[in-house]
Amino acid sequence: MIGSPQLEAACRVLESHGGSPITSSHGPVPELLERAVVAGPMFDVADRRFLLRVPNGMRVLVEDGAAVTIDCPAHLSDDDQLLWVLGSAWGALAYQRGLLPLHLSAVHLGHGIAGFGGRSGAGKSTLAAALTTRGHTLAADDVTGIDASTPGRPMALPGHKTLKLWGDATTLVGVERDRPVRSDQPVDKYYVMVGDDDEARRALPLRRIYQLIDRRGQPEGGAEFAISQRRGGEAVVTLESAIYRPRFGEAILGRRRLFELLAVVAAGTEVFDFERPMRRDRFWAGVDVLEDHLSAGG
Amino acid sequence: MTVTDQATRGGHDRAAAVRRLVWLASYPKSGNTWTRLFLSQFLTGSVAAVDLNAIELHGSISSSRPSFDEVVGLPSSDLTDDEVDELRPRVYEAWAGSSAGTSFIKVHDANRTLPAGERLFPASLTDCAVHLVRNPLDVAVSLAFHQGHRDYDRTIRQLNDPGRVIAGNRRSQLRQTLLDWSGHARSWTGERAFPVATFRYESLVADPIGEFARLVAFLDLDGADDRARVELAVAGTRFDVLQSAEAATGFRERHHWQGRFFRTGRPGEWRTRLSASQVTSVVDAHGAVMRRFGYVDDAGFPC
Numbered sequence: 001m002i003g004s005p006q007l008e009a010a011c012r013v014l015e016s017h018g019g020s021p022i023t024s025s026h027g028p029v030p031e032l033l034e035r036a037v038v039a040g041p042m043f044d045v046a047d048r049r050f051l052l053r054v055p056n057g058m059r060v061l062v063e064d065g066a067a068v069t070i071d072c073p074a075h076l077s078d079d080d081q082l083l084w085v086l087g088s089a090w091g092a093l094a095y096q097r098g099l100l101p102l103h104l105s106a107v108h109l110g111h112g113i114a115g116f117g118g119r120s121g122a123g124k125s126t127l128a129a130a131l132t133t134r135g136h137t138l139a140a141d142d143v144t145g146i147d148a149s150t151p152g153r154p155m156a157l158p159g160h161k162t163l164k165l166w167g168d169a170t171t172l173v174g175v176e177r178d179r180p181v182r183s184d185q186p187v188d189k190y191y192v193m194v195g196d197d198d199e200a201r202r203a204l205p206l207r208r209i210y211q212l213i214d215r216r217g218q219p220e221g222g223a224e225f226a227i228s229q230r231r232g233g234e235a236v237v238t239l240e241s242a243i244y245r246p247r248f249g250e251a252i253l254g255r256r257r258l259f260e261l262l263a264v265v266a267a268g269t270e271v272f273d274f275e276r277p278m279r280r281d282r283f284w285a286g287v288d289v290l291e292d293h294l295s296a297g298g
Numbered sequence: 299m300t301v302t303d304q305a306t307r308g309g310h311d312r313a314a315a316v317r318r319l320v321w322l323a324s325y326p327k328s329g330n331t332w333t334r335l336f337l338s339q340f341l342t343g344s345v346a347a348v349d350l351n352a353i354e355l356h357g358s359i360s361s362s363r364p365s366f367d368e369v370v371g372l373p374s375s376d377l378t379d380d381e382v383d384e385l386r387p388r389v390y391e392a393w394a395g396s397s398a399g400t401s402f403i404k405v406h407d408a409n410r411t412l413p414a415g416e417r418l419f420p421a422s423l424t425d426c427a428v429h430l431v432r433n434p435l436d437v438a439v440s441l442a443f444h445q446g447h448r449d450y451d452r453t454i455r456q457l458n459d460p461g462r463v464i465a466g467n468r469r470s471q472l473r474q475t476l477l478d479w480s481g482h483a484r485s486w487t488g489e490r491a492f493p494v495a496t497f498r499y500e501s502l503v504a505d506p507i508g509e510f511a512r513l514v515a516f517l518d519l520d521g522a523d524d525r526a527r528v529e530l531a532v533a534g535t536r537f538d539v540l541q542s543a544e545a546a547t548g549f550r551e552r553h554h555w556q557g558r559f560f561r562t563g564r565p566g567e568w569r570t571r572l573s574a575s576q577v578t579s580v581v582d583a584h585g586a587v588m589r590r591f592g593y594v595d596d597a598g599f600p601c
Contacts (some may be wrong), residue, residue, distance in 0.1 A: 041388030043371040054372065056382045088371050120363050120375055121470045166375075166468040185378045188467060216550060245371060 004078055005070075006161065010086055013157050013201055019097050019148045019254055020066040024085075029071035035121065038251035043088070045251035050092035054124030056184055059268060061091040063094030078172065078190075080184045086161040091244045095252040099157070100146040100261040101244040106139040108130050109294055112205040113139050113156040114217040116274075117242040123278070126169040127212065130287045132194045133173060136294075138163060139204075145242050146206060148264035159201035172280060206265065210290065211238050212275040215218045224282065224291045226275040235271040236262060299376040319390060320517065321360070321419055321427040323405040325482045326464070327440040328432035331405055331551065331559075332535065336510055337402060341519065341530035349551045357401035358393070360419075361471040363434040365389065379466040385414055387420050389523040394423040400517075402473065403495045408477040408485040421430070421491035428513060429486040430466045432480045432499035434580050435568035435600060437504045443561055445468075450576050462578045495501045498591055516561045568582050 004024075008072055011022040033044035033051045039274050044051045050062040058072035058081060068089065072081055104115030105128035116124045132138050139158035147155040162178075168189040171179050177190035217223070228263040230238050239262050249258045272293075276286040322337075325328040335348055338355040355585045359367050366382065369392040374382050381487040393401055409427075410418055419427075432440075434457050456462055457466050459477040463537050466473025486494055502509045507529055514522040520528045533539075540560045546554070552559040568577070581588065581600055588594045595601045 040369060040371050041385060041392065052371065055377065083376055084372070087373060087376065119470070120367055120373065121468065144307070168468070180378065185381070187376065187378060189375070193493060214550075216552065245368070248371065 001153075007085060008083055009159070010161060011092060011284040012161060013174070014094065014097055014099070014145065016203060017099070017155070017157060020064075022068065024068040024070070024091070027071060027085045028067045029061040030067050031059065036179075040155060040247065041224075042043050043092075043248070045092075048096060050089070050096065050248070050252065052089050052092070054087060055086045058084060060085055060097065062092045065093060065098075069091065075184070077183050079179070079184055082161075083181055086156065087143070089243060090161070091131065092248050094145045094254065096120075098149065098152070098253070100148050100258070100265065101143050102146055102209075102242045102265075103142065103244045104144040104242060105141050106144050106156060107294075108137040108139050108204070109207055112207035113144070113158060114146055114208040114210065114213055114294060115156070115206065115242075116210050117238075119241075122214065123169075124132065124212060125163060125165055126173060126283075127287065127290070129165055129169070129173045129175055129192060129194065130283070131161060131291065131294075134287070134291060138194050140206065142208075146261070146265060147203065148261040151264055152268045154206045154268045155203045155205040155251075157201075157203050160188055163194055164189055165192050166190075172283060175187045192231075195251065206269050206273065208270045209242065210272045211242065213273050213275045214278045216278060224277060225286060226273070226291050227289070228273050228275075229270045230273060235266045235269075238271050238273065239266055272281050306429060318400055319419075319423050320357075320400055320402045320406045320425050321409075322402055322430070323407075323409065323427050323486050324430035325437060325479055326406050326433075327437050328446055329430045329497075329502060330406075332502070332537075332540070332563075333428065333430060333497075333513070334376060334404060334583070335535045336506075336531050336538065337514075339534045340510075340521070341596060343521070343527060343530070344534065345530065345533075348543055350540070350543050350547060356397070357403045357404050359404040359471070360386070360390070360407060361465060361474050363470060363472055365393075365545065369393075369579060374472060375468065379431065379463075380413070381420070382466075382472055383475075384414055384416075386418060387412075387416055390420065392421050392458065400425060406476065407474045408482045409489055410475065410477075410485055417491070424492040426493040426495070427486060427489065428516070428518070428582045429483075429494050429496040430499060430502075430572060431483055431496055431591055433565065433568070433591075434588065435537065435572060435577060435593070436499075436565060436586050437479065438576070438580060439567050439571045441521070452575055454579050457580065478583065480584045483587050483591075496591075503565055506536075520574055 007024055009251050015021060033046040033049055036044040036046040038045040042053045048064045052060040059067040070081055090266040091101045105124040106113050107128055116127050118124055128138055141163040145157040164181050175192050178193045179191050181189045181191060323332055334355050363374050366389050369389045370385055377397055414506055427531055438450050438453045442448055442450055459483055460478045462476040463470040464474050481560055487496055511528045544558055544560050549559045577600055581594055583595055585598055
């Protein structure tokens, strides 16, 4: 292990659901993977190997769901490395272990998990952070690993990384900034320390997913907020949009297996569209609406 | 008035397999959405009313954050805007490589060279560009409504700002560098590595059938010589039709602070909205380029 408690905790999350122990180390990593089945601008996938290239010069090699090797310039801090290891590389690691990483932030809901999906910038993390100020326990930020190996009972493996918020979101929610997510480049984004304990990392059934939808552009006169359940094919379509880095998933698991896992999640999880205006002045009203809905289902 | 720059295709091998991208480029509020809706109607040959929220035009917007994240495999929200810029040509390579046919990409960026020396919109991927231009005096008015205010001094400062950027940082779209209005126009009309045809918004309004026929001919689209098909697509995207569609179904590109996205579309609104000093400010900054497009006369007066 490279000695990062955060990375060790993230690996324990995956190891808790079986498979080989995960090792991490610093060492030489190739610039390209030979015989790549998918080659993106900043990643390659070849057989049981995944390579991530980061603009700061760092490269991460993930092999066989069990080994993470980091090759990076000496000046990069732990944070500047982990930001990428616990994001895209962790997603590839999860796929290699047969898991389904979903692009969800999440909170505990009774004896389960409720996740919030949506496009980048939809407010997943901000909403989850706001709920923590109302007493909810944060389960995951940005990405939630799902064990979909048991039909009808998808399990969420939460808590592999620390909550990140944009500067204005910390102000909106009223939470304290711990430190910037990057020290090598100026990005107005910060780690926020909420709910970082072992209990929050316990695997629990994934009970609900709320897809956050901006009501921008709706005709005048309609409802300001709307939560509607998606079933059957509609639920699958919603879930498909929540797959984390689907190109990784298709390359590592294959399209068929990816959709088999998705079907397990769709069959075992309630899926909702949560439509709301993306307006700061209506943010807390939206939190109220969601909290009422969570309470009704909790 | 018809304006065409670099519209010939001499020396640019259009048949090259990778050149599948058509850039639909404009400064904001210059008719880009209308043009995309027209092309959607034309290409589908649809006789049905236009569906504003399901534009059937293959291609995205150059500043799409979700597409960037998916292609690059890194979250753009954890990258700086400069880092994102340097990776954007790689995204367009992926789009060109994965596209079975032509993709029409909406662009508000100026056409520029990145700090590392690469072109933001590589000629090797490019079939051609349609450049839409609109009188900056009207753009100043339209932008103010789009931004939900009536402070035309503010929008004129934006038009006159050579370092003007929009979006980026935490916003839903990637950062786009516009330059000032003249710099933006010059960046597209000065392109020499691929064909660019410039269309004036005012000419599209005055003669939509003639101008859109010229546009589809430039793009060499199937059916480009079918006048009836052009007329049908123009009729399906008339401004009053778009306004009715927006009233009925909404339009996802409208912000909550805007009254309507399709507001008036009428050229010359600046005459009743802008003060003399505001007009002077725009003409002083952009007179040379405005004259080229017929927005000021030979004496330098706006017309």
